[in-house]
Structure formats: structure tokens, C-alpha cells
Amino acid sequence: MTADNLGGWPDPQPRMGFFTDTSVCIGCKACEVACKEWNAVPDDGFELLGHSYDNTGGLSANSWRHVAFIEQPVPTDVLAEAEAGPGDMRWLMMSNVCKHCTHAGCLDVCPTGSLFRTEFGTVVVQEDICNGCGYCIPACPYGVIDQRKDDGRAWKCTLCYDRVGDGLTPACAQACPTRSIQFGEVGELRERAAARVEALHGQGVGEARLYGHDPDDGVGGNGAFFLLLDEPEVYGLPPDPIVPTRDLPAMWRRAGLAGLAMAAAVVVSFLGGRP
Amino acid sequence: MKERAMVPEADFRSYYGRPVVRPPVWRHDIAAYLFTGGLAAGSALLAAGGDATGRPALRRAGRTTALGALIASTYFLINDLGRPSRFHHMLRVAKPTSPMSTGTWILSAFGGAAGAAAVAEAAPLLPGPLRRPVTVLGTAGQYGAAALAPALATYTAVLLADTATPSWHAAYPDLPLIFAGSALASGAGVGLIAAPPAQTGPARRMAVLGAALELYGAHRVETSKGILSEPYTTGRAGRLLRAGRTLTALGVAGALLGRRSRVVSALSGASLLAAALATRFGIFDGGVASAKDPRYTIVPQRERLAGSSG
């Protein structure tokens, strides 16, 4: 299986994905709205969260893009600061999405085949096959895929499978005004991302780093990866995710061992002397 | 590069304290299923052992409980599906990377076997020519079910562990021991309740061995996973697991000391069953709690990174 034909398709396409450059995100949420418009995703309720300008909260069955807002003020006495002149602060914004993992936990564990790997190397739920077993949900190391309360099925970003199949750009990337969301061939995006980090480092933005770009990480790299300006967990991302199924052989071995122990215990119990 | 000043770190940073991984959407149906699955497995083993060693009461109780528990399992499983009408979609594929797929096939195979075994118990009620083939089929089913029982009892441990739910995943080496032990104890419990003291010897030994496995596994889970052990020792999960341990101890004590009393035997059997139930709910809840608090996702991963980068 080559990196570009994860699904073992007879006619594979280049692997497609996103490079989301959070250093140019302006938090306009056009991506969130465009995704909902195109995919007819229901609204997620009208609740003020008080999490800066984020009233979506996170990715969910009803939000396949989520823009995080993080205010990082200087922790000093503000009145004293008014004397001294106000200091610096940062307001980080980041549009999160399904990572379309090379080794996708959700896909691995799906018992129905509803989740599948497309010819573009993306991970998609087939809504007519999903039976709502919910297994994919805890299996995602990023907390992305989610069950919709009213219909019980699992939903997440499809990387606009229908659009990409027609040669179009996914709705969120199309709507993004600042090109924070860049869509393209994963290999090419990785090069672009590396160049961008270098450029930012050159401009003195030393905190710029890539996340999810590395094919050697715990999920074999993401089809949708990011440029971040702080540690991943600040954005709600796991710092070192691992696809659960990486340990599956070991798990079965342990289960086998326990099973043997169980069988042995029964044999011993029944043959171990007559009361 | 200049270090940017920011909010002082507590012990870890997260996004408004929101979970990083998503807690399982499974409700307690699944915890109950863990118990009934184990019960079915333990009962099937009890039935086979009883039959093989000429203890019909154990056979009968084991066979019927196995089927009963299996039916309950299926109910819980289907009830928990977001789309119950699509249960059969599980049977469209066999997917080795999905413990749930594997488990479904184990459960189905076990179900057929255990069903045949249980139906055979009704053989005496059948018309003459049918009795013999049904009995033979029942015996075959009984041993088939027994052969599958360890898989049925332990695959659920893999089912839980093969997730990003921190405390489940971290516990993958030990969960199967707990589940296997707990299934044995459950089977033993059934035997203790259903059979006359004369036939319960193996059940008592099963109880002791099962309890040992279970307690060992639980001890490992509660002590060797660093901060990921915490969810199993605190909150509701902690209370359930502690209750499970006490009930197991009581059950084992009863099984060993109450040899001659049918009532004490039955009580200790019930205690073992309750223990198995509490343990499964405890493990289930511990995992859910670990997913809800971002600390359990972030801190171990940070430690891992720190460890690998020196």
C-alpha cells in the first residue's frame, strides 16, 4: 500500500488533503458556515459559551469545521499596566477539522465498513451503511467523529468527497478568505508547509510549528495537517496521538493469553480433585 | 526567539478544559453487555465442564444461563445502536481490525452453539425421533460454545482497549485478565446458585481462580498506569471497583466456607455475579471519566514526548 493509495484502489488518485495555516486565520468562521451550507449540516444550538468568540465549542456531528479562539494575555496587574502602557497579547485562531489520518482509528474499528478510504486517501462515512454503533467515536485519537443525537449515526468531514470527485475545492477552503485553509495534494502541501514554517521563522515567529505533517507520527501523518503557533493542546489537539489499532496485535495476544488462562482455570477447576 | 509570556501553566494546558478525545457515546447498555457477555461465556464453560464430568445441574444451569445471557447481550447491543434497524450491517463484513466486527462474529457463532445447547435441554419434551439428533447437536453446541467462550469473554476487553479512551487503552494488557477472571467468577456464581452443593465443587474452584485473575488484573489497572490509574480509583468508577472487590471477596469466602449450605452457596454466587457487574461498570465508567478530562489525554502524551526527546 503506497502512501498515496491508502485504500488499495485500482485507480488511485493523488492523496488530497488540507494544510491549515493558523498564522493567517482571522477567525471569520466562513469555513464553518460554508461547510454547513454545502453539506446541509444542521445548526448546533444557540448557546453562548464564553470561550472568547468560540460558540461552537468543538468539532461535532453538527460542526465539521470548528474555529478555536485562544486569548493569551499578559498576566500582570492591568491597572499597573495602564500606568506602564499596555503590554502584548495574542489572539490565536485555528480552524480544526478531521485529520483524514493515514492510519485512521475510526476507520479501523468500524464494524460495518461504513467508514471507508476513498480514492483520494480521505476517510468518509457512508451514511446509508452506518448503523450507529458508535465505535468509531472513542476510537478517534482527536475526538473528531461524533454521533448525531437525533439520528444516531456518525458524522464528520468528508473532505467534500462529492466536490473533490468533481474536481472542485472543498467548500471550507473555497470560502476561506485568507487562504488559511489550503487544499491540494498532500505531498505538495507538506512542501508548502515546510517552506511556510521556514519563512515564519525567518520573520521572527519562532513559535511556528507544524502539526500532523509527519508520516512517522502515531497515526502515520495526517491528510489534514496544521501550522500552529503554540502547543497543540492549547488548541484542544492531542500532543502525541496514536492510532489505537497500532497496539491491536498486542491486545489480541493479551486477550489470547487471558483466554488460555480462563480455559486452563476451567480445566483445573473440573479436574482438580473431587470434593 | 523571544518567549512569549502567557497565562501561567497550571499543571497542563488545554482548550477551555474541554475533552481532547471524545468520550464514548455508549450508554450503560454496553457496560451491561460486558457483564452478560462474560456471564454467557462463564456459563458455557460451566455447562461443558459439568457435562463432561457428569454434573447435570451445572450443565443445565450453564446452558440455559448462557442462552439467557446471550439474548440479553444481543438486546443490550442492539439497544445501544443509534440505528437498531441496521444491526445486520455488522454482518456485511468481517473486519479483523475491528474488535467489534470480530466480536460480532464470535457472538454470532457462540450464539448458534449456545442456542443449540440450550434447546437440547428441552429434548425430553420433544417427540421421540427428534430427541436423539437434538441431544447430539446440543452436545456439539455445548462444546463449541465452550471453545468460543474465552474469546467471547475477552474480546470485549480488546473492544474497550482499542480506543483512544485513555484509561482503557492504557489498560490493554490487563483488561483481558479482569474480564476473563470476572467471566469465570460469573460462571461459578451461576453454578453456586443453581446446583446442589454436591455438584458445586468445580464452581468453587472456578470462583477462586476467577477471582484471583480478576483481582490481579484490577490491581494492575489501578496501580500501574500512572495518572491513568486515577480514574479507576476515584469517583463512581472507584466506588464500583471497590464494591466489586469486596463482593468478590465475600463471594469467594462464601464459596469456600459455605460448602455445605445451599443458602450460603447461593448467596456467594449472587455476590460473585454482583461483583462481576460492579467491576464491569467500574471499568466502563473509569474509561469514560478518563476521556472527559483532558488531563488524561494530554499529560501522558506530554510525558511520552518528554521521555522520547530526553
Place this chain on the structure above:
Amino acid sequence: MAEAHPVGFQYVVEAKNRGATVIHIDPRFTRTSALAHTYVPMRAGADIAFLGGVVNYILSNEKDFREYVVAYTNASMIVGEGFRDTEDLDGLFSGYDPELNVYDQSSWQYEGQSDEGQQEGEAHADRETASGLEQESHGPPVPADVPRDPTLRHPRCVYQILKRHYARYTPEMVERVCGVPPEKFLEVCAAWTRNSGRERTTALVYSVGWTQHSVGVQYIRTGAIIQLLLGNMGRPGGGVMALRGHASIQGSTDIPTLFNLLPGYLPMPHHRQHETFRQWVDAIRHPEQKGFWANAEAYAVSLLKAYFGDAATEQNDWGYGWLPRLTGDHGTYQQVLDMIDGKIKGYFLLGQNPAVGSAHGRAQRLGMANLDWLVVRDLFAIESATFWKDGPEVATGEIVPEQCRTEVFLMPAASHAEKEGTFTQTQRLLQWREKALDPPGDCRSELWFFHHLGRLVRERLAGSTLPRDQAVLRLNWPDEEPSGEDVLREINGYDVATGAALSNFTDLAADGTTACGCWIYSGVFKDGVNQAARRKPGAEQDWVAREWGWAWPSDRRTLYNRASADPEGRPWSERKKYVWWDPAAGEWTGYDVPDFEKTKPPSYRPPEGASGVEAIAGDDAFIMQGDGKGWLYAPSGLIDGPMPTHYEPAESPIGNPLYGQGANPARKRYDRDDNPLNPASPVYPYVFSTSRLTEHHTAGGMSRQLAYLSELQPEMFVEVSPALAAERGLEHHGWAHVITSRAAIEARVLVTDRLRPLRVDGRVIHQIWMPYHWGSSGLVTGDSANDLIGIVLDPNVLIQESKVGTCDIRPGRRPAGADLLAYVEDYRRRAEGHDG
């Protein structure tokens, strides 16, 4: 900009990626600040002090682009002896009349012109009718030959006056008034000046954070002065650009929805100032003056021909008598007060939601509740159509639905995607849009509505001989419903005899042979082709992209682009080459349509006594101005002073650190019991500002009705700094209410470091910020920020001061019902007690 113009902001991001420095100056840290290199927090309402500081920096460090300044601005013009500056008169210019609160502008004039200035009576009428705006676009009356000192040393030359006026705007003063530390201020000065001159230009982009002030026009003037001093006007990459609001706001002043203008910035006639056609036309063209307004008669006659067709003849002054006349202030705020007073009976609201969007929401709603009828054409049932049953006054008992006399007709409107037409954006570019889909149900376009309304009204009036009906009856009204392109053709203008489309406003004639709906748009249908519909991709043409859309006037992309060449007609630099004189060909050429007579050489000097276009010299780059120069100093045309100077907002917790005069003395006030203003009082100790969220649109009619937008910002909230939260006991995510002398409104609290207290004039000033998008109907509802705001306006254009006011904030929800009125009243009483 990132908040309200996210799509435009992509170019800022692009520039930043290419190495540009981005500085954001704003009272609060916004999504724009987040992407800026430097964020400069400052006090709302204090920008003139800041910009004046920049002017001072430029002049005292001689950072101005001297050759440009001498050639193209009025820096060298000598001002009359009578002029007195605010520096001499403690915050007033000479000529102030404390009775009418306006200036007699005679003393502001250039040397020897003092009889040209407006007398205070005229100035008063100008303020009432907001004709300051017209004056500026016309080039106010200024004769051609003014004494000059090109060495800029004469003590009364504009340059020296400017220098003296801004000398006090030192970095220390900027800090004292704005709360901006000197290092940050100087960083801005250095960046701006470094990026201007021969080789570089800087564009100034502003929006309503600068306009909605009682000194709004002077804010922009200060920006324009800096741009002129640095040589950033008429050159590529320069200019002063307003980021517009509603998609065709520029279009709505060109073909105006304003009460005081006719298409193409022709003034709406005033009953006393413009009794006759001749008075009206001469007021526009100023016979002795130079510049292109000299041809105003052709524009005016062609407009009347378009309105009245064959009925407009030379004998009847082209139907001038049928035009309505202004009698005073008919601005939107005066009208609302007139409604309250029962002077207005019926009202049309099209694409506007004043119940939420206009200052003093209570006055807006009480006014509309006192009409006989109200027609609302909108996409949704907005608050301005439902106020009588769900507005806040229903809760307080001031409006009783069963008794409210207003009959409301809600007419469903087609949205912009459901009809064809043009948008005109800030660059004056007209872009044609196709209709994407049919409107749902009974929704109809404005064109349909007005065509049929006009038809029906004319049918009702048929045969009437009443004078007041004649205008409507004589209108050149088609029987068939016109298409969008038919309208554009009419606007472009045509030859009356042949019907052929005109190709430029220079084709217009004053003899009735041409008709033209808006002279500046003439050429948009050149050759019978819809030029606004041109869409050649940028990659397929040069960087000026002249084959995309169509820009007025004459498809000119940059106004006054003669200034992109030096006085001799050579590009200032190779890098900034744009339009230049080609001596071989004997004509102006370049990337854009030259904003100059094509064959008039740089060396041309007008003959003695010339006027109009003939009087424009070869180096008079600002061809619409009466003296051909860019104005650093405005000898006339502005109601409130020839040079911007810092005044405090009408409501301010501090006195003016610069002068005894606090607020703009000429601001437009409506002193009435139902329009109280907060006195300076510790009862209202805080400064508040209101503006937009990316997630919502203006009064919310188009966003609070949509689930996908409503969920993104579901509740009205107020932002406060942690320090203020501590001072007032406000809890993050809890409730608070904000109180002014008009109202108290409640909102959820966001405690955020994005707002910070400032040290201003020796004390700590807390600022509060609120979005203004909420009202009582829609998927998400909430109190309206505009209920807090009183009516006080800029004197030149009558825009409301909605960017700054004073208030108090308290934890918890506000009182409800009649208690609310008592609560607000109690605050008012306490504030009056403290007054003085």
C-alpha cells in the same frame, strides 16, 4: 477590517506575507489586531489628536514630500489676515456665533477673498441640510488666482498655519489625550512616513470607526492632510479609501438615497438658496471658478431631461419648478423626531431597520408608532415591522399593541441574489451582477415595486391639475416594466434625438439634446454595451485591470491621477509610474485614463481672467477643486473649521486636554427632553463604543434570521477588561446591564484582556465595547446597543455619534417593565445633581 471586511482583508494578509508591516489602532483588540504586528490601543473619539500628532511629526521633521506639496496642494496659498486659530481662541476658530453654533467663514478665506466665505446664516442652512458634503465635492467657491508663497515661509501661508496649529500635538500630548504611549505613536509615524515619498506610497483605509463621531468629517480630513503632505494622493497605491458597508453604499450616494442630493452630487434645491434654475446651477458651477464643475448646467439639464422627458423644455427651465425643495433638516434623525411630534404621517422603509440600527432606538420606535402608515419592504419580519408588538416599549407600557395607531404594511423583498443590477464599491467601480435565482413567493425587486407603485399613483392622479401633482404626472415613466439594463442605459444617458447611448459626460449638453440620469456614470453604457459587466480575469490584463467593471468618471481607476507625475509631467519614479505626459505625442498617457484634459501640456498656464476648464493650469492636478489644488486647509465648505482640531466626544468623562472648548462647538444637537445627553458626571463614568461582529450584519435582519450565523454569536454581550470587572463586580459569562440617560440594556459579560484601561489625562479610563446587532425578533434576540445612544450629529454630513458615549455598567439583569423607566430616570436625576 478583518472583522467587517474579511474578504478584503485577504490583501492585508497577502501584503503581510510579502513583508509589509501591519499596525492596528483601535480602542479594542480585534481580529484585525490579532494579525497585526503592532496593536495600538487608544481611546475612542480621540483620533484627531493622534493624527494631528502625525501631522506635527511630519512638519516638524520635514518629512513631507516637498515638491508634491508645493505643486499640488494649497500649502503656499496665503490666508487672510482676519483668520484666528483655535490656538488663539481656546478651541474656537474665528467667526463663531454662539447663538446658532455655526461659523461665519469669511475670516477663513484666502487673502483678499474674505467676501467669498459663507455668512453664518448660510452656514446654518448648510448645516441643517448637510450641504457641507456637497460643497466639498463641488469645490467650494474659490477664485482662481490666490496669492501664494512657493517658499512656504510667509507666516500666513497654509503651510505655516498648519505647522502652528499642530505644534501642540506632540507625542506627549498624544499620550495625554489618546492614552497611547509615545514609543507606539512614534512607531506609527515612522512607518507611515518611511513608506511614502517618491518611491513608495501608503493607502489610508478607514471605515465607520472614524465616521460615526460628532467630528467624523474632520477625522477623515486629518487623514487626507497627512496623505497630501506625504504625496499619497492621485498616485498608485495611495489614496484615502472608505471601506464601505452595505454592498453598494458608494452607489447610494452617487445615485443618492440622501435627502440633500440629486444624482451625481447635484444638490437638492433649497427653497431659499435656489429659488430659480439659474441660482441653482450657478451655486453648483460658480461662474468665475475653475474646474469641471463649470459645466454643471449640462449635467443639470440632462438630469431634468431624463426625469421629465419631452415635458422638460428651455421655456419651463427644464421642469426645475417640479423638483422638490429643501426647507431645512430632513435628515433621518430630524424625521424621527418629527414623527414623534406628529408632523410626519407616512413612511417607507426599504432595506433599513432603524428600530435596531439607528441611534436612540426608543425614539425610532416611538416615532414609527405615531404614524398613520408604514411600509416596510424587507426580506424578513424585522423589528421595524414588529416593534408595535414586541419592541421594548411594549414591555414598559409606552406602546400598547391594541392602541398603536400605525398601520404597518410588510412587503416581501427580493434579495440581491434574486435580481440583476450593479454594485458600486469604494473605488467607484460599478460591477454588474446577474440574477442567480427567482425570488421566493411574493417577493419582488425594488424595480418591480416602484415601477408599479409609480404606475398606480399616476393612474390615481390622472387628470389632476393640482400643482403638487404635476411633477409625478410629468415624469418620463415607461408603460412597460423596465429591466435592470434599461435603467443603467437611462443613467448612462442618450442622445434625445437618436436614442444613441452617450460615451462620456463630456458629451452632455445644456441645450436639451441629451438626457442623463447621473452624469458621473455617463459612459457605463458606452457603445450600447454594459461596461459594468466586463469581467476579464486579472491574470489576462495589466495590474490596473481596466477591463474589469467600469469606474466613474470616464472609467478612471484612480482619481486625480495627474498627481502621479511631477509638475513637468514625468513620473515621480519608475516604480510608481502611472500617468504621464508624452511630449512626442503631445498627450497624457499611462496605465489609467488620465484625469486631465488629454492634450493640455504641463506647461499650460491659463490666460488672464479665464474660468472653468480653461482656467485649469497644466499642473493643477486636483481638477474638481476651485483652485486646482489639494486642500491642506479648507477655506470654505466645512461647517466646523478649516482645519481639524481635537474636540472631545459630545459625551466624555474628561475635559478637553487641549482647549477650554470641550466638544465640537458646531455639532448638530437636538436639545429635547426625549433626547437627553449624559452630562460629564461620575454617574456615567465609563466610555463605551459599539461596532460589528464578523458573524452578524448590522441591525441583524440578515443574520439573526439565519441559523448558521445565529449559532456563531447567539447572544448580546458586552466586553469589559478584567480591571473594570473587578471594579464593578462583573462576572465572566454572567449578566450585566449598561445604563445611559436614554436606556438601560442587558447583556452577557465577556471579561477579556482585549479591552484594557487607558491612562488618559492623568486618570484611568475604562472602555466598554458592545456589538449592536441584537433586537427583539429573529432566531436569537437581545437588547439593542442603539437604545443607549442619543442623537448628536456631525455638522457636515449629519452622521450620528454612535462610536463613543458615556455610561455606567452594573452586574445583573436590568429592571423590567415600567421599573426600567424609573431606573433610567433615577440615573438621570443623579447625574444632573452632579452636573457642573
